[in-house]
Amino acid sequence: xxxxxxxxxxxxGVLSALGKDQxxxxxxxxxxxxxTNTQLKAAGRNGAADGTVLIARRQTAGRGRMDRRFESPEGxxxxxxxxxxxxxxxxxxxxxxxxxxxxxxxxxxxxxxHPGIKWVNDLxxxxxxxxxxxxxxxxxxxxxxxxxxxxIGLNVYAPKEGFPEEIRExxxxxxxxxxxxxxxxxxxxxxxxxxIRQKSFPLDKRKLSIDYKNRSMVIGRWVTVCRGTTERxxxxxxxxxxxxxxxxxxxxxxxxxxxxxxxxxxxx
Ligand code: BTN
Numbered sequence: 216x217x218x219x220x221x222x223x224x225x226x227x228g229v230l231s232a233l234g235k236d237q238x239x240x241x242x243x244x245x246x247x248x249x250x251t252n253t254q255l256k257a258a259g260r261n262g263a264a265d266g267t268v269l270i271a272r273r274q275t276a277g278r279g280r281m282d283r284r285f286e287s288p289e290g291x292x293x294x295x296x297x298x299x300x301x302x303x304x305x306x307x308x309x310x311x312x313x314x315x316x317x318x319x320x321x322x323x324x325x326x327x328x329h330p331g332i333k334w335v336n337d338l339x340x341x342x343x344x345x346x347x348x349x350x351x352x353x354x355x356x357x358x359x360x361x362x363x364x365x366x367i368g369l370n371v372y373a374p375k376e377g378f379p380e381e382i383r384e385x386x387x388x389x390x391x392x393x394x395x396x397x398x399x400x401x402x403x404x405x406x407x408x409x410x411i412r413q414k415s416f417p418l419d420k421r422k423l424s425i426d427y428k429n430r431s432m433v434i435g436r437w438v439t440v441c442r443g444t445t446e447r448x449x450x451x452x453x454x455x456x457x458x459x460x461x462x463x464x465x466x467x468x469x470x471x472x473x474x475x476x477x478x479x480x481x482x483x
Contacts, residue, residue: 221395228401249276251295252366259362265299290372311350317410331432343387439480
């Protein structure tokens with residue numbers, strides 16, 4: 216059997232791993248999609264139901280934050296979940312933090328591996344990024360929130376040929392290319408979906424903030440804050456209630472950073 220056929224993601228496998236909880240989701244698995252987020256947002260505009268899940272075995276134009284590309288070779292999980300959560304627009308950010316905690320817990324449950332969260336939405340194992348999250352909103356004609364699409368890219372198995380040169384220093388995977396175990400990815404997907412649902416209804420912001428901070432790998436560390444072309448070193452003091460990163464620069468000035476155009480690099 217080729218590597219690709221071992222631990223294959225299938226609709227039946229995900230549904231079976233979801234068990235009785237499968238009625239909350241409409242799961243579709245495709246061999247190859249440009250971007251599951253782009254496709255699911257279009258479906259959302261056409262009325263796709265709350266709980267629709269689109270999964271690709273590989274993406275040809277996977278998208279990351281800040282218009283970056285997300286490498287999506289066979290071996291990972293590339294999934295998007297559409298929710299109609301009925302929350303105010305300003306609460307959308309909680310969907311991202313909630314998902315970061317949910318994926319970290321699912322990886323622990325299924326794989327026994329403990330990822331840390333790098334503000335705002337990357338999961339790391341050691342000093343390697345293993346997962347990125349891209350949450351996108353679709354608005355109705357009145358500017359209200361129509362639906363949210365949460366995209367998750369999780370590097371489960373390292374690509375046989377290694378990660379591309381540009382991300383080789385940063386990207387990592389939960390397992391080596393040939394460490395495949397049957398049904399692992401279907402179980403991971405099911406666990407992620409269940410945990411997102413449990414944490415969203417009802418949304419407990421206080422608990423979420425505690426869980427998120429407990430997994431943070433930036434608090435107490437020096438980072439480089441990148442804003443446009445400028446870079447400044449700063450010590451991370453806290454992540455506040457609004458999920459802003461509270462930092463202190465070398466000159467003693469403090470600032471609460473919101474996600475927007477800011478990127479934070481860990482210092483090794
Ligand atoms: C990031 O690291 O900047 C976020 C990456 C998000 C990647 C996932 S893979 C599934 C979904 N479809 C996409 O095109 N992007 C997200």
